[in-house]
Amino acid sequence: MSPKSDKLYELRRRRPSERFLDVGFKNLFTILAAVVALLLFAVLYVVFMGGLDSMGRYGWGFLVTSSWNPVDDEYGAGAAIYGTLITSLLSLTIAVPLGVGTAIFITENIIPLKIRNLIGLMVELLAAIPSVVLGLWAIFVMEPFIRPLLEILHQRLGFLPIFSTAPMGPGTLPAVLILVVMILPIITAISRDALHQVPTSLRQAAYGVGTTRWGTILNIILPAAISGIVGGIMLALGRAMGETMAVTMIIGNSNNFSFSLLAPGNTISSMLANQFGEADGSQVSSLMYAAFVLIILTLVVNILAQLMVKRLRLKY
Amino acid sequence: MGYLSRSLTDSGQPDLSYKPNISRNITSRLLTISAGFFAIISVLPLFLVLSYIIIKGGSKLSLQLFLETPPPPGLEGGGIGSALMGTLILTVIAALVAIPVGVGGGIYLAEYSRGKRFSQFVRFGTNVLSGVPSIISGVFIYGTVVVLSNWLFQRSFSAIAGGLALSILMIPTIIKTTDEGLKLVPEDLRRGAFGVGASRFITVMRITLPSAFPSIATGIVLGIARAAGETAPLIFTASFSYFWPARSFGDFWSEGLLSPISSLSVLIYNFAGMPYDLQQELAWVASFVLVIMILILNLVARWLARLTTR
Numbered sequence: 001m002s003p004k005s006d007k008l009y010e011l012r013r014r015r016p017s018e019r020f021l022d023v024g025f026k027n028l029f030t031i032l033a034a035v036v037a038l039l040l041f042a043v044l045y046v047v048f049m050g051g052l053d054s055m056g057r058y059g060w061g062f063l064v065t066s067s068w069n070p071v072d073d074e075y076g077a078g079a080a081i082y083g084t085l086i087t088s089l090l091s092l093t094i095a096v097p098l099g100v101g102t103a104i105f106i107t108e109n110i111i112p113l114k115i116r117n118l119i120g121l122m123v124e125l126l127a128a129i130p131s132v133v134l135g136l137w138a139i140f141v142m143e144p145f146i147r148p149l150l151e152i153l154h155q156r157l158g159f160l161p162i163f164s165t166a167p168m169g170p171g172t173l174p175a176v177l178i179l180v181v182m183i184l185p186i187i188t189a190i191s192r193d194a195l196h197q198v199p200t201s202l203r204q205a206a207y208g209v210g211t212t213r214w215g216t217i218l219n220i221i222l223p224a225a226i227s228g229i230v231g232g233i234m235l236a237l238g239r240a241m242g243e244t245m246a247v248t249m250i251i252g253n254s255n256n257f258s259f260s261l262l263a264p265g266n267t268i269s270s271m272l273a274n275q276f277g278e279a280d281g282s283q284v285s286s287l288m289y290a291a292f293v294l295i296i297l298t299l300v301v302n303i304l305a306q307l308m309v310k311r312l313r314l315k316y
Numbered sequence: 317m318g319y320l321s322r323s324l325t326d327s328g329q330p331d332l333s334y335k336p337n338i339s340r341n342i343t344s345r346l347l348t349i350s351a352g353f354f355a356i357i358s359v360l361p362l363f364l365v366l367s368y369i370i371i372k373g374g375s376k377l378s379l380q381l382f383l384e385t386p387p388p389p390g391l392e393g394g395g396i397g398s399a400l401m402g403t404l405i406l407t408v409i410a411a412l413v414a415i416p417v418g419v420g421g422g423i424y425l426a427e428y429s430r431g432k433r434f435s436q437f438v439r440f441g442t443n444v445l446s447g448v449p450s451i452i453s454g455v456f457i458y459g460t461v462v463v464l465s466n467w468l469f470q471r472s473f474s475a476i477a478g479g480l481a482l483s484i485l486m487i488p489t490i491i492k493t494t495d496e497g498l499k500l501v502p503e504d505l506r507r508g509a510f511g512v513g514a515s516r517f518i519t520v521m522r523i524t525l526p527s528a529f530p531s532i533a534t535g536i537v538l539g540i541a542r543a544a545g546e547t548a549p550l551i552f553t554a555s556f557s558y559f560w561p562a563r564s565f566g567d568f569w570s571e572g573l574l575s576p577i578s579s580l581s582v583l584i585y586n587f588a589g590m591p592y593d594l595q596q597e598l599a600w601v602a603s604f605v606l607v608i609m610i611l612i613l614n615l616v617a618r619w620l621a622r623l624t625t626r
Binding site for chain 1: 340341343344347348350354355357358361362364365368369372416417418420421423424425427437438441442443444448450453454456458459460484487488491513515516518520541544545548551552555581584585589596599600603606610611
């Protein structure tokens with residue numbers, strides 16, 4: 001404002017360059033946002049087109065047969081799909097009680113807040129450890145340690161088909177255990193957030209009418225937080241299905257179908273990690289087909305997770 | 317009124333004292349103990365994994381290891397220097413792609429979109445993309461970049477392809493934290509800026525981005541930490557190399573970016589499966605270095621996040 005001017009302020013027209021900058025950046029940001037959204041479709045498209053050749057040749061039979069023979073050009077991902085489902089579901093059944101239990105333990109005032117925060121921090125740091133490092137640990141430390149236990153399991157319960165083969169190192173069950181370690185932090189962290197968000201007044205009201213601690217947790221807190229917890233569990237399921245490195249290193253990568261959890265198995269992602277680098281021709285196409293199946297599985301789980309969070313949300 | 321008579325004291329007053337032997341109190345205690353037991357089981361793996369990494373990897377650590385290239389199977393000597401350098405290069409390439417795209421997309425979502433269908437679509441896409449398994453991003457880059465560079469330059473695996481595969485994993489994290497960080501900026505600041513005549517772009521650059529900086533930085537650091545440890549997308553994009561990324565700095569731009577590159581995580585994967593003690597030892601050392609790097613990045617992210625809450 002020049003001192004000569006008797007007005008308090010002056011209005012100024014924006015220079016064209018300024019307007020150009022403004023509109024230009026708006027468009028730039030819009031394009032970048034579009035890139036992100038299109039990326040998902042690009043991934044779907046590329047993997048689908050890559051697998052199209054095998055889809056035409058093997059059709060739906062690919063999903064249930066489990067021959068994998070690059071020499072004769074015969075492919076089927078049945079064992080890998082079964083392996084993906086069984087490892088992720090089994091690891092989920094172990095990790096859900098552990099994760100939700102831990103989340104409850106660190107949101108209740110059972111022990112001092114400092115220790116609870118420490119436990120929370122440690123669980124989060126567990127999530128930060130790369131999966132390949134967990135795989136290394138699983139090969140050289142965990143698997144030799146649990147093998148005697150698995151032998152006992154085989155000797156005592158060998159009549160059950162799931163324990164019918166002798167443990168020989170890598171196998172489905174060790175892979176399940178390392179998956180538990182990988183998805184536990186996800187379930188714990190998300191359940192913890194969900195439990196934290198339950199209004200204190202609900203808890204106080206429950207205690208006020210004379211409920212015990214676990215009466216409150218089981219009847220009040222958990223139902224109120226269920227949408228977040230289920231969302232976390234579904235996310236963990238998606239992660240378990242797609243988890244690659246630790247599983248590849250410990251599952252044994254055998255494409256022979258076996259019901260036994262002690263036998264080496266395969267998952268879609270471990271098959272990809274193992275073979276994609278050296279594959280050519282129709283093997284690449286078959287691997288792309290398997291990859292497409294994996295994408296669809298994880299997409300369904302993730303979309304269900306988002307829907308369930310909306311559907312189960314309680315209103316207080 | 318049977319239950320009432322039990323809860324009366326001798327003097328006829330209602331008895332409100334805690335009775336440890338009632339079944340519901342016993343159940344409650346048992347459940348508390350089992351929850352505590354679960355919590356112990358949950359933190360146990362961290363201790364076991366960290367202690368083995370420190371014992372098996374940390375004890376073998378020496379400066380020499382950082383100056384040498386990994387030994388081919390069966391050979392003696394060597395180190396993890398080139399792999400560490402490769403991890404840094406790949407992460408930098410990934411960050412250079414993911415930060416502009418992620419932050420730009422996040423700015424669009426928080427500042428420019430007004431609950432339109434397009435922004436819902438972008439948010440949905442981001443959420444779903446963050447759930448896509450990491451190996452799929454490797455398959456995608458293989459199907460596009462690797463195939464294309466094979467066709468154009470007769471080169472297949474490259475540092476660029478590896479970096480791009482990692483960037484796909486970083487983008488959803490960065491876009492989400494940018495979006496959420498910007499939304500936490502009070503609307504008054506924006507109105508104030510508009511009020512004194514700032515354009516939308518200037519408002520974003522001078523007012524909202526700086527005030528959301530800690531949370532955006534947290535997202536970026538977490539994204540980098542995740543990318544640095546990823547293996548699956550690298551196996552068939554960046555592949556592995558037993559050599560330094562390039563002989564000289566100038567070589568790197570012409571040759572190194574288009575050649576296969578080693579990384580700590582792929583080194584761990586490859587060497588863990590080898591039947592040689594030396595290679596397995598190097599895998600442990602590489603794990604130690606990688607985990608230390610990632611834990612430091614995570615602690616930095618926590619420190620940045622604490623700045624936000626202040």
